[in-house]
Amino acid sequence: MTGYNYTILIPIIPLVIFLVTGLLGMKWKPIVSGLIGTVGMGTAWLLSIITAGSYFFGGHHAEGFQTIIPFEMTWLRFTETLIIKMGVLLDPISVMMLVVVTTISFMVHLYSIGYMHGEKGFQRFFAFLSLFTFSMLGLVIATNIFQMYIFWELVGVSSFLLIGFYYQKPSAVAASKKAFIVTRFADLGFLVGILILSYVTKTFDFGQLTQPGTTIFGNAASLSFMGVSALTWAMTLIFIGGAGKSAMFPLHIWLPDAMEGPTPVSALIHAATMVVAGVYLVARMFPVIHFQAPAAQEIVGYVGGFTSLFAAIIAITQYDIKRVLAFSTLSQLGYMMLALGVSGYGGEEGLGYMASMFHLFTHAMFKALLFLGAGSIIHAVHSNYMYDMGGLRKYMPITHATFLIACLTIAGVPFLSGFFSKDEILVAALHHNKLLFAVEFIVAGLTAFYMFRLYFSVFWGKDRHYHHTPHESPLVMTIPLMFLAFASIFSGYLPFTELVTSDKIGFESEMNYMVAIPSILIGFLGIAVAWVLYKKESDIPAKLAKSWGILYTATYNKFYFDEIYLFVTRKIIFNYISRPIAWFDRHIVDGFMVGIGLVTEKASYKIKGMQSGQLQHYAFAFVAGALALALFMIYYLM
């Protein structure tokens, strides 16, 4: 099963491009960096497609897909068994992710040539994109959890750099800082989780950790801390890491702000690839979570379910189109997490797992399309706000058509990809947890509503007062849109149940009409409501908003989570922890040390008079001393 040695090139190409454009980019014309980046990504994309083709469709897989490690080297050795290796691991989910990451990255590179044209820092943008792609690919193909952690951090920093791309804009700087710190906080959980896991199992290796029937957890049951078993701790903490990257509640606060980055970045990082890293992590550790830490799996399910509902509600009230999409991303990520949370292992039991990966794939396509479409709109009208847009379907036919396709897909309209993958999730949820099914069912309706609220108010309704007539974007931007629209329509027909399953063995599944028909209906209901409210401009939405009063305001303000974040960082960390510590250090600790010095100085000042140089003083001291000594001897020693 060798012959996959070339896969190492997939991450290496973007790395080389990053180094070259990062170090030399300033010396060239900007467009050169863009072309190098795009051509390089195109190559990596082709390689990924070839890999996927030969992995999934070459040879027979009746006994399931094998895990292949074409390349591995030791990077750092902690102990005999705890070794960080750098390698390439190919199994169904990593191959699928290779395709997702390189496809979206390639499209975004191409699109950015148009979108970022003439921007200052064009080269820097492409260098960072390559850095991100390298890190993301390294994460996807990690052979051990520590390699994943390493690239996890690198992904985080590339996200930081790209969110803060417009570094002179204070809001972008603040957003990038927030994203980094919130995810760092989550990464602390991930790190401690890895430490516990490595302590229990003495290995980082995914192969050993996730092997069915492995014995490395033999002694794990006896270990516990505060009444919870060590592995539940480990898995919950690792999930916190995943929740940070995938912006699960309550660590979601960074993602809407991350929209400060250029729109192609939002499409690549904050919609399609990086934010699914958390889902991918849980999927990667799935056998461990499912068998060793079922409590942690429950948490995954409920956090996912709650996030999807919570974010969908907020999305209804937002006006910034990128923020609507961001909350929609949160909601969809919640779907994927939930699917993992309700999944079993093996065969049809593992439907949730398959559905989660399936939805990850389709979501990457249609959400990237939505963001790139939004970028095209923003490019045309120079605003992010829905109330600055309207009637754009006349001016931007391609953007309009592709955006509509994406909206239909995410709304779960039959025979588009989102319908299939969402349906599988609902079926999986129905089997395992009725409550979560109900939540997801409602969210499906909400999703359709807020997406078409967005669609109608941007493309229909009245024309706004535009600075110049909006125009369709250049071909270099619309080709990616068309490609992704194609993928959004047809990727639902990929036989995921045959390819990407929890135990790597394919199974048959059939459409469950008991779930599909109601979900279609609620989707259409959402669309219909949006049609009524937003197709033609009216004052009904405003009245409705008013009638909800405080609930609406709370939702519009995202339930004040940003304020809580600010309160914790500004008030608690700065004012109530750092400031007293700084004061304590300067005044108490240092004061004590200085005090010792001062006491010495004062004491020496006091006694220095004794060494006066005057003979009489010395003679007096001598006689007095001798007398005292004599008296002492007489009274005590005699």
Place this chain on the structure above:
Amino acid sequence: MNILTLLVVIPILTIISILFTKDLKGARVVSAVGMGIQLVVAAVLLFMYLGARQTGNMHEMLFTADYTWFKSLNIHYSIGVDGIAVAMICLTAIVTFAGIFASWEMAYLSREFFVLLILLATAVYGFFISLDLFTMFLFYELALIPMYPLIGIWGSGPKEKSAMKLTLMLMAGSALIMVGIFGLYYNSAPNGGPLTFNIIEISKIIIPEKTQMFFFPFAFVGFGILGALFPFHTWSPDGHASAPTAVSMLHAGVLMKLGGYGCFRVAMFLMPQAANSMAWIFIILTSISVVYGAFGAIWQKDLKFINAYSSVSHCGLVIFALLMMNQTAMDGAILQMISHGLMTALFFALIGMIYGRTHTRNVTEMGGLMKVIPFLAVVYMIAGFASLGLPGLSGFVAEMTVFVGAFQHQDMFHRVVTVIACSSIVITAVYILRVVGMMLLGPIKDPHHEHLEDAKWYEKLSTVTLLVSVAAVGIAPLWLSEVISGSLKPIVDKLAAVIPF
């Protein structure tokens, strides 16, 4: 001549040559050439060491030499290095080299400045090659003394006071060390025979536990003061804030490592039982200092104060890891020393360069420097990433080795404090990004900063040298880690013999 002795002789020759120069131009060229040669020698030493180990030379110390120089007390000039010492020597060579270029424009009393700076470096080399406690202590003292004039004369702010505080506190430390060393000396021959200062000789005997318990705190705290052990770290913010750039670089980059090095080479290696029974006290102190230093840094406004508190946090991790007393954690401790040395030297170099342009070190008075001095700003940002432990740079390797090593400890207490120490990765991110966000990003705050000049060639040389080293350790850590852990074996074995695992 023994290559190790050469390490001391070259700087001395450089000092003598500087005395014959006339002005700044001569002095800096001579210093640069001298320290350049030193860098090459250090590299040669590294390759000789690797070569010797490859050919199977498994002696604990290599390139040893021994000359008696004070017969009646059995004091020797006894030298030799293991992998750890070699690594520290390379660190010293790199930092000193960068330091010379960072003080390229030191116009005031330049000859004297370079003489003292290189004297400091000489003493550091002497310290790392010494195997004789007395000689080691001699070099240790020799390294501390130049600090006083260097800060007092060329410093800024309340320089006399800071110089005084720093010198006095460190001298108090050396008084403690002296007690510890004499304690070892007088107990070095339990079965009669001549007393010895030789570390290897002393390590072969077992000093009675009661004696160890008495002398261990002296030696450990004494060295710990230089290693910024909480609560004896307060010399560091003042001292660094007042010191000129190159002195801060050398002091934080190299001199503070003498503390950590002494802690394990003298205190822990020679008194393992005491180390084991008292470790918990210092583990608590250091885990406090890891978190406390990081929180302290968040509130500071002066760049040098921020870096000084960050050093308290990072150096706390060094001693913390040493006290975990297993191979991985101690390996991490040494890596952290090297990583911190390079990073913090880079930081101080950059702070000096930025200060030279903006004439302020207050972060609230700066903003948007990325636009005007992109080179320095980018390097500062990378240094910041190294400090907050980004993979691919040295900080990550060191911290992860420490955390993984420490967490493998069987004892619950050790694992819990490890988690506390881990939390520093978040706090570090907060203060680093705060500085980066305020100073480098955003709009330009002070209109005077709009026409600053970016780095000159010597500044680029200085920072790039350090940056390349940071990245080299971070990208390919395996060989360094192997060199260190190979040399840790005798020490860990000796500790393991007394620790009930």
